[in-house]
Amino acid sequence: MSGAGPRIALLGFSIECNRFAPTAARADFRVWLEGEAILADARSRAPGALGEMPGFVRAMDKAGAWQPRPVLLTMAEPNGPVEHPLFAEMMAIWRQGLEALRGQVDGIYCVLHGAGLTTELDDPEGALQALVREVLGQGVPLVCSYDLHANVSDGMVRDCDAFVGYRTNPHLDMRERGAESAGLLRRLMAGERFHRAFRRLPIVAPTVSQLTSEGPYAEVINLGQAQANALGPKKIANVSVMGGFAYGDTPFNGFAIIVTGPDKPACEALADELAKAAWERRARFVAKLTSLRESVERALTSEVPLCFADVADNPGGGGRGNTMYILEAFHKAGVQDAIFGIIHDPALAAEAHALGGGAKFTARFNRDAAKGFSKPFTAEARVEALSDGKVTGRRGIFANTAIELGPTAALRIGGIVVVVVSRRTQCADPAFLEHLGLDIGAAKVVVVKSRGHFRGGFDEFFSAQRIVEVDVPGLTSPVLDRFEWKKLPRPVLPLDPETRWTPR
Ligand SMILES: [Zn+2]
Known part of the structure; x- marks a missing residue:
């Protein structure tokens, strides 16, 4: 190491890919940061990137001198598989950047999601990690962090020195995991070596069964943290319990446990204990949704305010953010005093902006986007408010993150005010609605x-008891037997009740 502290390569690739959704192109990557731009963003007041890189950079800055070597960080809202030529373009930039650093770095931090796909690859993260190893060799410590929805391949575990997964869903610990990654990288650079124990179970847990405030997933995560604390950092450096993302539909889908640490037997034993704990809870990884008919009834008659989640059209899982099932049913039933957030419809938002505030017109939803689950819907509307859609998140997964919703409009349709945006985004932050008044x-x-991130943003208004997960069709429906799976390992729970697994 030179006198000015360790030299650390920084890179990343983050997108969650739904096999059943349309492909992701360059315009879908809202974060594309090359070189110094990664640092400027990470150190800014409201970074465009999610929290891992800002958390890592701030922790490194705080711990003393270091020499960042930023390469390329890309991030997109969940979508379909990335168009492969675009991923190849990213790989070329990473390769060139890493080759320029050969023999000149002391450590590497890589921000990953873990549930990426391209139109040709099931495991782009594994490909990127293999590239890092190929260019920089096995001797330079590599710490990778992942979303807990990662579908964990063998290559992802092999080609890193420390595997760090989120522990919260909704995801509220991205900065903490970035900071933790910095600490682990410092330990590795100081000469420690870590083993990684890996178990994968034949359970593809529906997304709505993977909350971490309570329930089976929370119990396994909490057990892992308790045991890690009891054993101490000299034995266990990190415990990651990964729920996975069913809609990735890969051969390596499955509930995964990765225990990283200096003490191999302790890591292996803890991985076994956690795998057993997850398997014992297998019957509880199921979705419990409310029918649309019952949801309408509750919207009309509830004595207390309720939050209805369209978990099947979650842009945060590749949904298009424009299905009409709930809006149409609530409108038809005459639901009053309602706010509906948020519908992705650039043509409608543009029309509302052209007409101006107060205008009355016939709102035609999905005029350009009628495809699959996204059906047209028409209603008489009044333009209540307009914005440019530039919002800084205030609570939950997008807190302190700069988000661009694009031209945005609030339209009154009977008793419902619908927020229409021009960039497909998950309605996870109250600011998306509040900025319109x-x-x-x-x-x-x-x-x-x-699907679930709204819980971290709207918890000020709605306790868990006042949330209704509505069962309607969509690309992210938690009812997994409605999909035509091609690559999932079978048998797997909850699709195949006869699935068996025995502890090692
Ligand atoms: Zn996630």
Whole structure:
């Protein structure tokens, strides 16, 4: 190491890919940072990147001198598989950047999601990690962090020195995991060596069964943390319990446990204990949804305000953010005092902007996007509010993150105010609605297109008891037997009740 501290390569690739959704192109990558831009973003007040890189950079800055060697960081809202030529373009940039650093770095930090796909690859993260090893060799410590929805391949575990997964869902610990990665990389650079124990179970847990405030997933995560604390950092450096992302539909889908640490027998034993604990809870990894008919009834008659989640059209899982099932049913039933957030419809938002505030017109949803689950819907509307869609998240997964919703409009349709945006985004932050002057606390009914991250943003208004997960069709429906799986390992729970697994 030179006198100015360790030289650390920084790179990353983050997208969650739904095999059943349309492909992701360059315009879908809202974060594309090369070189110094990664650092400028990470050190800014409201970074565009999610929290891992800012958390890592700030922890490194705080711990003393270091020499960042930033390469390329790309991030996109969940979508379909990435168009392969685009991924190849990224790989070329990473390769060139890493080759320029050969023999000149002391450590590497790589921000990954873990549930990426390309139109040709099931495991782009594994490909990127293999590239890092190929160019920089086995001797330079590599720490990788992942979303807990990662579908963990053997290559992902092999080609790193420390595997760090989120522990919260909704994801509220991205900065902490970035900072933790910095600490682990410092230990590795100081000469420690870590083993990684890996177990994968034949359980593809529906997304709605993977909350970490309570329930089976929380119990396994908490057990892992308790045991890691009891054993101490000299034995266990990190415990990652990965719920996975069913809609990736890869041969390596499955509930995964990765225990990283200096003490191999302790890591292996803890991985076994956690795998057994997860398997014992297998019957509880199921979705419990409310039918649309019952949801309408509750929206009309509830004495207390309720939040209805369209978990099947979650842009945060590749949903298009524009299905009409709930809006149409609530409108037809005459639901009052409702806010509906948020619908992705650039043509409608543009029309509302052209007409101006107060205008009355016939809103035609999905005029350009009628495809699959996204059906047209028409209703008489009034333009209540308009914005440029530039929002800084205030709570939950997008807190302190700069988000661009694009031209945005609030449209009144009967008793419902619908927020229409031009960039497909999960409704996870109250600011997406509030910046238009909407009062969430005064609404009797709030509908969000989100699977679970809204819980971290809207918890100020709705306790878990006041949340209704609605069962409608969609690309992210937690009812897994509605999909035509091609690559999932079978048998697997909950699809195949006869699935067996025995501890080692
Ligand atoms: Zn996730």
